[in-house]
Structures are given as C-alpha cells and as structure tokens.
Amino acid sequence: MPEGIYCNKQTVNTPEEVNKLLSDTSGNLYYQEMEVLDVDTDLLWKTIQNTCKSRTRTWLEICAHCGMCADSCFLYEVNGRNPKQVPAYKIQSTLGEIIKRKGQVDNAFMRHAMRVAWAECTCCNRCGMYCPHGIDTGIMFGYLRGLLYGQGFVPWELKIGAGMHRAYRAQMDVTDEEFVDTFEWMVEEYEEDYPGLTVPVDKEGADIMYTVNAREVKHYPEDLAEAAILFHLAGENWTVPSKGWEQTSLAMFAGDWAACKMQVESVYAAMERLTPKRMVGTECGHAHRATVIEGPYWAGRKDGQPPAPSIHYVEWLAEALNTGKLKIDPSKRIKEPVTLQDSCNYIRNHGLKKATRDIMAHIVEPGFFIEMAPNKEHNYCCGGGGGFNGIGKFRKERNIALIKKRDQILETGAKLVVAPCHNCWDAIRDLEEEYEIGIRWSFLKPLLIKMVVIPDHLKPKE
Amino acid sequence: MFKKILFATSATPASDHAARVAFNMSKEYNARLNIFHVLGVPSRGFSQVVVDVKTKEKVGVDEEYLFGVTEEIKAYYAKYLDKGLDHTIDVAVGFPAREILRQAKVAQPDLIILGGSTGDEEDSAYKKVSAGSTLQKVAKSAPCPVMAVNRPAASFWGGMSNILFGTDFSKTSDKAFDFAVKLAKAMDCELHVFHALDITGLQSGKLIDQDEIEQKIREALRKIRARYEPRLKELKSYSMDVWEGIPFIEIVKYARDKHADLIVMAHHSRRIPDEQDRLGGNVEQVIVRAGCPVLSVNK
Numbered sequence: 232m233p234e235g236i237y238c239n240k241q242t243v244n245t246p247e248e249v250n251k252l253l254s255d256t257s258g259n260l261y262y263q264e265m266e267v268l269d270v271d272t273d274l275l276w277k278t279i280q281n282t283c284k285s286r287t288r289t290w291l292e293i294c295a296h297c298g299m300c301a302d303s304c305f306l307y308e309v310n311g312r313n314p315k316q317v318p319a320y321k322i323q324s325t326l327g328e329i330i331k332r333k334g335q336v337d338n339a340f341m342r343h344a345m346r347v348a349w350a351e352c353t354c355c356n357r358c359g360m361y362c363p364h365g366i367d368t369g370i371m372f373g374y375l376r377g378l379l380y381g382q383g384f385v386p387w388e389l390k391i392g393a394g395m396h397r398a399y400r401a402q403m404d405v406t407d408e409e410f411v412d413t414f415e416w417m418v419e420e421y422e423e424d425y426p427g428l429t430v431p432v433d434k435e436g437a438d439i440m441y442t443v444n445a446r447e448v449k450h451y452p453e454d455l456a457e458a459a460i461l462f463h464l465a466g467e468n469w470t471v472p473s474k475g476w477e478q479t480s481l482a483m484f485a486g487d488w489a490a491c492k493m494q495v496e497s498v499y500a501a502m503e504r505l506t507p508k509r510m511v512g513t514e515c516g517h518a519h520r521a522t523v524i525e526g527p528y529w530a531g532r533k534d535g536q537p538p539a540p541s542i543h544y545v546e547w548l549a550e551a552l553n554t555g556k557l558k559i560d561p562s563k564r565i566k567e568p569v570t571l572q573d574s575c576n577y578i579r580n581h582g583l584k585k586a587t588r589d590i591m592a593h594i595v596e597p598g599f600f601i602e603m604a605p606n607k608e609h610n611y612c613c614g615g616g617g618g619f620n621g622i623g624k625f626r627k628e629r630n631i632a633l634i635k636k637r638d639q640i641l642e643t644g645a646k647l648v649v650a651p652c653h654n655c656w657d658a659i660r661d662l663e664e665e666y667e668i669g670i671r672w673s674f675l676k677p678l679l680i681k682m683v684v685i686p687d688h689l690k691p692k693e
Numbered sequence: 694m695f696k697k698i699l700f701a702t703s704a705t706p707a708s709d710h711a712a713r714v715a716f717n718m719s720k721e722y723n724a725r726l727n728i729f730h731v732l733g734v735p736s737r738g739f740s741q742v743v744v745d746v747k748t749k750e751k752v753g754v755d756e757e758y759l760f761g762v763t764e765e766i767k768a769y770y771a772k773y774l775d776k777g778l779d780h781t782i783d784v785a786v787g788f789p790a791r792e793i794l795r796q797a798k799v800a801q802p803d804l805i806i807l808g809g810s811t812g813d814e815e816d817s818a819y820k821k822v823s824a825g826s827t828l829q830k831v832a833k834s835a836p837c838p839v840m841a842v843n844r845p846a847a848s849f850w851g852g853m854s855n856i857l858f859g860t861d862f863s864k865t866s867d868k869a870f871d872f873a874v875k876l877a878k879a880m881d882c883e884l885h886v887f888h889a890l891d892i893t894g895l896q897s898g899k900l901i902d903q904d905e906i907e908q909k910i911r912e913a914l915r916k917i918r919a920r921y922e923p924r925l926k927e928l929k930s931y932s933m934d935v936w937e938g939i940p941f942i943e944i945v946k947y948a949r950d951k952h953a954d955l956i957v958m959a960h961h962s963r964r965i966p967d968e969q970d971r972l973g974g975n976v977e978q979v980i981v982r983a984g985c986p987v988l989s990v991n992k
Binding site: 257 | 791
C-alpha cells in the first residue's frame, strides 16, 4: 500500500481532516499504515538537492568523530552511555546516510530515522556548544525532521499538531473568536478584584502586542487573566490581536516547513496590522524560537527580524521589575529553597539568562535561590523538548529522558521549580508524576500575582 | 425559583448526596437539569491523552470515549432519570473548576450544585500549582449561586423549612441575604439570620472579659436588626442570633440547633486562590462540616 488513509504524505489542512486523524485513537492505524508506507526516493533526493545547504553538508563532512559531543548529550548519559546515543552517530547514521545513499532508503530505514529524530534528540542544541568544530546536531535534526515529514514519517501527534496550525493557525482547535471570547471572559472574572482590568483587542499602535500559547486558552485561561493583571498593574499600553495571537509552532517540531511559514506569517501580519512598538510572547520556549528566532527566516525576511521588535515574557518581566513598573512586596517573596529551569530555546539559543536571574533576584528572598548544575546556557533540556512530551509512541523513552532533570533538581534540594516555559513545565509536571520526588513547579505569572504590590489607585474600593 | 440547574458531578459515590439534592430539586421546581461531568485532565503536553478521573487510566479521548462516558453517567443515575426528568448530560475534558465555569457561562443556570470532593485532589492528575480546590474556584467565580453538598443532607427530601443565613455584614453578604430572603419566600421557610463573633484572635494571649464580648454581641444584634429586619418582616417567621466563638464552628452548631436544611453565605471574592489557603475560608469550612447543603453567593 503506497499511501495510507491516515498515514500518508499529504498535509492535514482542514478541521475535518484534523478530526479524521484524531478519530484514529492513539494513532494505532496510523502507525500500522506507516509500516507499509512507500518512500518516494526521487522526491527525497530532489528535496535534499534543493534544500540541503552548504552548512549542513559541511557539518556532515567535517565531523571528526571525536566524540566530544557524547558527554554533552543528556540522552547519551541517561541511556547507559550507549554509543548509538552519541549525537554525531545519531545524525551521521540517519541524515548522513540518506545523503550518502542519494535518498535511496527504504521504509524500515525511514521508520528508524523517525525514531532517532524524535525520540533520541530534542533539538536542545547543547552538543553544538561543545563541538570543537561548532557542529550543531540539533539544527541538523530539525532539518531531518522536515525530510521525514515530507515523506509521511512523522509521529501521529505532530502530524495532528501541524494540521492544527494549518486549519486553525493555532496548535489546538481554538478559533480566533474563542480566543477573544475566552480572554474577555477571564478579564471579566477578575475585574472585581482589579478595577479597570480590560483586554484591549486589536488596538493599533500599542506599546505591547501580546501573543500566547493556545493551550492557555483551551485549558489554563487563568494564565491570560494573570498576563492581563500584570500588564494592568505595570501600567502598560498593551493589546492582543484578534488574529495572529498564537505564538507557538508544533509545525516546527513536526518539520512541516510550509506550516511553520503560514503560522509565523499570521503573527507577523498582526504586527504589521497593529504596528505595536514591541511584541511580548508568553512563557513558552519554543514559541519564542519559532516566532522570534527562526520565524523571520521562514517568512523570508531579509533582516532576520520580526516586523516589530519581539521579546520573551521573561525579558518584559525583568524590565518591569528592574525599572520599578512592577514592585514586589518583600514580605511575600519566596522564602523556601527554589530552583530555576533554563529553557534551551531562549536561554541557550537566545541568551536570555540574565533576564530570568534578574527576576529571581526580585522574587526570591536572598539565599533561597539555588542554581541547578550545570545552568544557564549549559543547562540540560527538561527532557521533553522538541515535541518529545506529546508523543505517545515514545513515552517510555521520554520518561527515561526525564531522569537528568530529576537528578539535577534533586541535587539542588529545592522543592519548588520555576519553569517559565510550557514544555519545561509539562516535563517537570510529568517528572513528578513519574518519579514522585515531591516537588512543585510554576510559571512566573502565578508567583508574581501573589507578591506584586498593587498601586493604591488600582486597588478595589471596598 | 430555579429554572435551570447545573449539577457538576464526579458520577461517583462522592457525589451521591449532591445528586439526591440535585435530582430532588429539579423535580420539585420543574427545573431543567444539566448533568455535567469533567472526565479527565489533559496530560502529556499537546497530546490527546487524558487521565480519566474515575479509572485513573491514561486514555485517548475521542467521540466514542465521550459517548461511553455519557452512557455510564446515564446508567449511574438511572434510578432518577427513569422518572422522566427534563435533563441533558454533557461531558468535557479539562481542569474541573475551569470547565464547570465554562459550562456555566454557556448554560447560564440559576444554580450550580457541586458534588463532594472526590478526595483525590492530591492526585497528580489534578495538580496545578495555582489551583485551589474545585469548589473554591467555582464558588469564587460562578455567575450564579453555588450549592455544595458534602455530607448526607438527611432532611433534604425536596422540602425545606429552615434556612440559616450567616452574615459578616459585608456587601457580598447583603447579596447573599437578598437571595436567602427570596428563597425563604419561595419555599415558605423560616429564615434564621446569624452572625458569629470571631474571638479566635484572642487566643494569642489577650483575654477580653465577658462583658466586652457581650457588649459586642449586643452591637452585632443591633446591626442585624438595622440591616436586615425590615426585609425579614416580609417573611412569616424569622429569628436573629449572635454567638461568639470560631465562626465556622458556631455556624455549624447553630445550623444543627435550628435544624437548618440549608445554609446561605457569601463567598468573598478574593484574588487568585493560593494553594495554601484552599479550604481556608469560613464558607469552605462550613461546607466541609455542615450536615446540610451550603449555598454560597458571590455577587
């Protein structure tokens, strides 16, 4: 059977198509069909010739097989130092092999490559920091994922995720109307406690355009209220777009390059329409990578920048605290051992380590913040990055991957982990569920809400 | 009095007392009953996996599964539903408190009835750092009064004869009072207005003499008279009392003393609930302890 009903090379573009794929519970039929899915080797080789640029070819060529990347990879370490988990081996035996064979690979090889690309690499890019040649295997795995996606060899959940972006311009089935409606509902719920709280929708020329993660809308809408409250208390002139509000990109995890472009262009269109001074994204790591770091290139922007200067939530928060726009009540600071998860996507890959540490200095009583070791740009992936968290087929592997973070947290002795990234937050939540080490975890917003000083003129009258 | 009732249930024995009240009330007042069940908490990042609250199993939720759960609820409440009650059943995925509020926003009920705690909120499936208990969050933000039935409501067989209204003289209490009066009128009940003088602050060492306590009790009684008596006169019978002690304990004791079938109290709108102060407020403590349903009004 060349193409399956569920598993095939077609993209998923409409809500109906998404639902059809969803109706195959856990992707059981999808994976069965994948076992006999044809590889279009001509297309594969053609795609490589068109898209595999000199950087990747050079990296594959100059790798000295020195093995320095081995110890940098947490998956190598937690999987019994299996040589097959050495980053150089992982990429050479998959992408390297496909190129060497000029795309002449079979179904079994592609399924193996899928496993390596999604269950043996989280695209955390840590190995790239330790390679003497500066070879970044994570970047190459991102590329390999694109090749695999084009051939239909992609985990079920990510095919759905990419389809959601195509159908809804959001990672979940949340429509533009539902987004605005939910945001307004949440603000309504809290306006008694915070008189004057509003959510300005589609306001042109605001200082801040705020973008979110669809999961906040779907499952934790309090997050939206908290964002509104903190902007309100800081006296910001902010807005949300009614279209182009989703900052994340499961399409990036899936390797669906065209959907990546569609998604990020919807956010850029909002920036161009509303001309905000800046965009602030929510506490999400990969969303920042997708929209701020890689997005401009997907959208073909020559300057490599989004249409408006775009910052991560931690940058806005650090600035608000450093400039006194938001003030912390010292008596309400965190007074227990607390540690901080550095998200690969904006700490290692975008250098924001100072912002998060500035925040910790404001919200934690001196002496209670304990760094993980290693930390900052050297920190390890949470264990669930790059889409790993959501893939049922690789659950077992993902749970093993959590061991590194578990041990790092245990070493700090902290019972509270601040995780300003959706993926890290999920992984740490799952880690507690799996290993029960007795920790709590939190985004920054709910912590801030509890300790921020409410200016007199914004207090409820009663 | 009640045209639409939203009954949020775990569809387990933990909600049985509430179910009895919900079904009886719907029948009594010809109210349309919306039985609502949040079947599980989304898990695994963006995946489709949900941890089923009943079985604790990780399941892939699809239409078939939702249908199965709906059928189970139907079977669980068959003895009530067989009698031709006007009802609908809805099933959702998400964090219970949020989904109950979302349902209330759509269904616009006159009353939400909440089942008792499933007792497993410490279960990791429910863990979310900013979350208080389902009850606390729903009571805080609901667009209508919320009734919680935690312990068997022995006398609540459709009829009511005694309603207790507990006040702390706040604005929200005034709203709760309006509702209590309306209810007492509609149900032809006796309304007992009660205030508990909080003397717990005195445990820290300072002892006030009984004269001072009694002075305060007299003041509170005067306040009750001034604030509520004009409206109370619209009722056939009512009473007013002030006792001193730990407020929630006094309310529960007073309810027992008056054979109250229902306690009405205000739920104070507070900022986003803290995990530490869940079940911290008076209303929550009364709910846990009272031998009758407790109705909280927040706006």
